[in-house]
Amino acid sequence: MEIIKTIKQMQSYSREQQRLGKTIGLVPTMGYLHEGHIELVKAARKENDIVIVSIFVNPIQFGVGEDFDIYPRDLKRDSQLLEKENVDVIFNPEGEEMYPAGYNTFVEVSGEITTKLCGASRPGHFRGVTTVVSKLFNTCLPDKAYFGQKDAQQVMVIEKMVKELNFPLTIVRVPIIREKDGLAMSSRNTYLSDELRKEALLLNQSLIKGKQAIENGEKDVEKVKKLIQDYIKTSPNANIDYVEILSGEDLSDLSDLSELKGKILIALAVKFGNTRLIDNQLVEV
Amino acid sequence: MEIIKTIKQMQSYSREQQRLGKTIGLVPTMGYLHEGHIELVKAARKENDIVIVSIFVNPIQFGVGEDFDIYPRDLKRDSQLLEKENVDVIFNPEGEEMYPAGYNTFVEVSGEITTKLCGASRPGHFRGVTTVVSKLFNTCLPDKAYFGQKDAQQVMVIEKMVKELNFPLTIVRVPIIREKDGLAMSSRNTYLSDELRKEALLLNQSLIKGKQAIENGEKDVEKVKKLIQDYIKTSPNANIDYVEILSGEDLSDLSDLSELKGKILIALAVKFGNTRLIDNQLVEV
Structure with a gap:
């Protein structure tokens, strides 16, 4: 080499x-x-x-x-x-x-x-x-x-x-590679204290909750966003930058999922202390 | 082909x-x-x-x-x-x-x-x-x-x-290719009436005047610019967009040519009616 x-x-x-x-x-x-x-x-x-x-x-x-x-x-x-x-x-x-x-x-x-x-x-x-x-x-x-x-x-x-x-x-x-506990791999994970690292598990968990809601038929984008946000807010140190649900093709806005075919991107960015982490899930509908 | x-x-x-x-x-x-x-x-x-x-x-x-x-x-x-x-x-x-x-x-x-x-x-x-x-x-x-x-x-x-x-x-x-009478070749020359085409010969002539002034030792950029501008203004239909004398390396400003080594670019753009023509000369000093 x-x-x-x-x-x-x-x-x-x-x-x-x-x-x-x-x-x-x-x-x-x-x-x-x-x-x-x-x-x-x-x-x-x-x-x-x-x-x-x-x-x-x-x-x-x-x-x-x-x-x-x-x-x-x-x-x-x-x-x-x-x-x-x-x-x-x-x-x-x-x-x-x-x-x-x-x-x-x-x-x-x-x-x-x-x-x-x-x-x-x-x-x-x-x-x-x-x-x-x-x-x-x-x-x-x-x-x-x-x-x-x-x-x-x-x-x-x-x-x-x-x-x-x-x-x-x-x-x-x-595809995203995750730690065994679900945290998406990132060079920035090294910034996290043990406590914050534990809290950061909420990110993947909240994405899975959102994905399941959509797969179970929830059509209202705002409801799914709120579900994810509320879940993240149970962490005392999480500071949400964004939680968004957009077209996985071109990031265009989605308000109602009933008509949609193709991929939906659920994406989020959250700060834990000074460390800003991102994660996402693609949902096929 | x-x-x-x-x-x-x-x-x-x-x-x-x-x-x-x-x-x-x-x-x-x-x-x-x-x-x-x-x-x-x-x-x-x-x-x-x-x-x-x-x-x-x-x-x-x-x-x-x-x-x-x-x-x-x-x-x-x-x-x-x-x-x-x-x-x-x-x-x-x-x-x-x-x-x-x-x-x-x-x-x-x-x-x-x-x-x-x-x-x-x-x-x-x-x-x-x-x-x-x-x-x-x-x-x-x-x-x-x-x-x-x-x-x-x-x-x-x-x-x-x-x-x-x-x-x-x-x-x-x-390098620039010119018509026999000195007009720089351009697809836009086709826009010119016979009268304007004749007037446009001033462009190359004025550049040569500027070049000669520098080669003969003129160090004052503004004087050379004015020489060129005055010459172009003898044409009734010429409308000067710019006449500039700049470093031929990076287009930086030159006020005084005494210290300069390398190439000087004399560049101009002039409108004849609706037709905007450009031309230039590189001068080695």
Whole structure:
């Protein structure tokens, strides 16, 4: 396994693989890997000749006062994990390599898809994501790129970007991986005290309650939202950012579920102390 | 020579050429080709195995009230010209193919480089250009893409975008091609009456006067600008949009030329009736 630090080297590596007729799978990450990431890597390993994992804590997707500085980093541990998964290359550029002085080019998906949910509480976040992902695509030249369903809105935004800018690649969605007790895997779980970690189990539990209500025939979106919110509010430290029930196709609003066919996304973001966690469930109707 | 109308077909053609180890040169145009375009095509033909010319009048780079609807189009004549130059493919998508309903993804280079000169009088223009060029790059997958120095600011913006988004390709600049009487070639010259066409010769003449003044040692930018402006104002129908003298490296302001090394860009935009023409000269100091 190779660790590549510069865009130029990464690009010529990938160009060479293309010339040799090899397919490339890319798993973009911010490092501090957990089993959720490893699931993405395993999927990429199964479907491609070459697997590249990028590890880059992308400054431009963090807002002022967010956790960029304290976001957990451990390249040594990450490398050991990826070595075991037979990854070919870790692409691990420095901030200056990705955003040199005077950097000023951005890729943006406009509209509801980026202004709702996390877009509402984290302005500029998705612009940072689509910009860095475009740079990673152009640098690593993947045939397929792997993203977790945990960041449901993120993967929808990236799919829209890929389609609309005509990137020559396929996005593969990988389901959420959870701890045994149901907490969705996240590098940010490491911020939680034992007490808050216990309270955070409410997130998945509340989503399951909402999902069951819909599956049992509840058609009123507001009632399902309230059920979830009320459940979360039983936690003394939970601070709801949003609980939303939207179309799983394009994040459009749903008021009544009677007419709907296709996927419904139940998504939430809740703060426990300073730690903001997200989770979601897709419901087929 | 093949004419390809869909993104999917164009992309799989280019992918196949890549697999065969062929290099691809792309000449992005809005059609109604003149000798300036043909110069770009000849350069591409010399340096690549495969030459693709895209012909697409890009709606999103035109402002409200600009000439999108009347922009000249003649695919038949363009095809004949390109056939003679041994072009391999014309990529000629419809508007709906490039921007289907709900389209909402944009690439933008921010800062001075896009807000000065044409960016000041055509807000949103360069966002339209960088977006369509990104789409064309992802669709045609060129190793090299050819742009004319006539649109000096455009090529600088695109070079910055390519560098900052890490597109895996090289931009080649091709010098301005002029009519025998000095008028810079442009598809928009066709809008001019005989009378206005004669007056438009002032543009190149005034640029040469400015260039000579600098080469003869004039250090005061404002004096050179005034020289050019006064010369243009001798035309009864000329309406100056801008006359600017800026760094040819990054469009930064220059007040005094004494310290400067490198290239100076003298650029202008002038309206003759409803026809807005641009021209420029690079001066080495």
